[in-house]
Amino acid sequence: MSLSGKVALVTGASRGIGAATAKRLAECGAAVGVNYFTSQAPALAVVDEIVRTGGKAVAVQADVRVPEQVASMVKNTVSALGPIDILVLNAGANVPLKLFAEMTTEEFENKVMGELRGFFHPLKAVIPAMIERKTGCIVGISSGLSRHPGPRFSAHTTAKSAVDGLMKSLALELGQFGIRVNTVAPGLTITDATSWMPAEQRDAIGKMTPLRRVANPEDIAGAVAMIVSDDAGFVTGSYIPVSGGQLML
Ligand SMILES: NC(=O)c1ccc[n+]([C@@H]2O[C@H](COP(=O)([O-])OP(=O)(O)OC[C@H]3O[C@@H](n4cnc5c(N)ncnc54)[C@H](OP(=O)(O)O)[C@@H]3O)[C@@H](O)[C@H]2O)c1
Numbered sequence: 235m236s237l238s239g240k241v242a243l244v245t246g247a248s249r250g251i252g253a254a255t256a257k258r259l260a261e262c263g264a265a266v267g268v269n270y271f272t273s274q275a276p277a278l279a280v281v282d283e284i285v286r287t288g289g290k291a292v293a294v295q296a297d298v299r300v301p302e303q304v305a306s307m308v309k310n311t312v313s314a315l316g317p318i319d320i321l322v323l324n325a326g327a328n329v330p331l332k333l334f335a336e337m338t339t340e341e342f343e344n345k346v347m348g349e350l351r352g353f354f355h356p357l358k359a360v361i362p363a364m365i366e367r368k369t370g371c372i373v374g375i376s377s378g379l380s381r382h383p384g385p386r387f388s389a390h391t392t393a394k395s396a397v398d399g400l401m402k403s404l405a406l407e408l409g410q411f412g413i414r415v416n417t418v419a420p421g422l423t424i425t426d427a428t429s430w431m432p433a434e435q436r437d438a439i440g441k442m443t444p445l446r447r448v449a450n451p452e453d454i455a456g457a458v459a460m461i462v463s464d465d466a467g468f469v470t471g472s473y474i475p476v477s478g479g480q481l482m483l
Contacts, residue, residue, distance in 0.1 A: 235463035238263030241315045242462070243308070245298050245356055246325025248273035250425035251375060253280045254451035255322055256291065258459045264320060265290035267311030271297050271325065290315065298325045299351040301358070308359040317367060320462050321360045323397075324375040326352050327427035334388045342389050349393035353400060361408070370413040371462045374401040375454070376473070378421045378481040394419075398473060405471030414470040416461050421477025423449040444479030453478075 242259045246252040248270035256266045257280065266284060268291055270277035277293040284291040292314040296307035311318060326349055330341045353374060364370030379387050380394035398417055405415040422428060422439050440447045457476040460466060475481040 235262050235459055235465060237320070237459070237463065240264045240319040241267070241311070241317060242320035242322065243267035243269065243294075243311050243318050243356070243360070244322040244324055245269045245352065246271070246327075247280060248277035250327070250427060251420065251423060251451045251454045252322070252324040254455035255324060255458050256280055257284060258452070258455035259320065259322075259462070260284040260289035260291060261287070262459050262463070263289075265315040267291070267307070267315060267318070268293045269298070269307055269325065270295055298356055299348055301355045304355040304359050308356070312363075317363055318360050319364075319369065320371045320373075321356060322373045322375065322458060322462075323353050323356060327425070329387070329390045329427070331386045331430075332389075333386055337389060342392075345389035346393045346396065350396055350400070353397050357400075357404070361404075361413070364413050365408070365411045368412045370408075370411075372401070372404065372408075372413065372415045373458050373461060374398070374415075374417045375458075376401075376417045376419040378419050378475055378477050380419060381473075381475075381483065382481055402471050409470055414467075416466075416470060417473045418454065418457050418461065419473060419475045419477070419481070420454045421449055421475065421480045423451060423454055425451055439480075442480070443477070447478060449476060449478065 242264040244256045247256040247268040281291040294307045294310045296303035377394045383391040401417045
């Protein structure tokens, strides 16, 4: 799966799934923009690791919900690495774990609008050049919870269902320009975002999973690398669960 000569921008790449994805795409030969929001040192460590192993990367700060910051993130990536071929929309793991009856309007809006803004602004900033160059590949990181909700996840499920719809709409509109748009939907993955979960609960979920474990960030990164490669060149508008078989559609 060679991505040699390609430039990728991964949002939320300082930690977790985003960091693993940035490193995996770099291993495949892509030059990578490593976006971070607050975790500058971990983002620089991701860049260092890529550079030490012979790759090319740059750390780019932005809150992906803020259009001006997104514009400079994209500008800095393009001037350091070249035009963006691959955009991975991964940032954001703030999940208000609450029953709907107890959730405030503000908590619901923050989650749903934050997730949508974090997709909308990078897409708006990157798509015009992809259309002009008649090439591009976009991956939205969703969640298995968008198709299979769980109690206390209503805001998260709503947000992820919304971005799934956006990804499908863009696959429809952008195919004519040679731009592929796909969704990768992780199951439970061991990252900072899931560190609140007791080990017994995590192990129980692993035991109920056909492949008998929960995911590591590298499992999700591998699926992203697969879908952005030219081997998947005729795949667009797809929703790919990466859940060890826990979510089967
Ligand atoms: N872990 C799971 O079980 C799981 C399952 C399904 C889907 N997902 C999805 O996978 C994605 C990554 O989750 P994760 O578990 O890897 O989370 P994580 O380990 O908590 O990392 C979150 C990353 O997103 C960045 N981020 C958060 N808000 C941001 C913002 N406003 N602007 C830019 N970057 C921002 C963080 O940056 P800073 O640290 O620099 O602030 C960090 O790099 C999320 O979309 C999540 O919903 C995760």
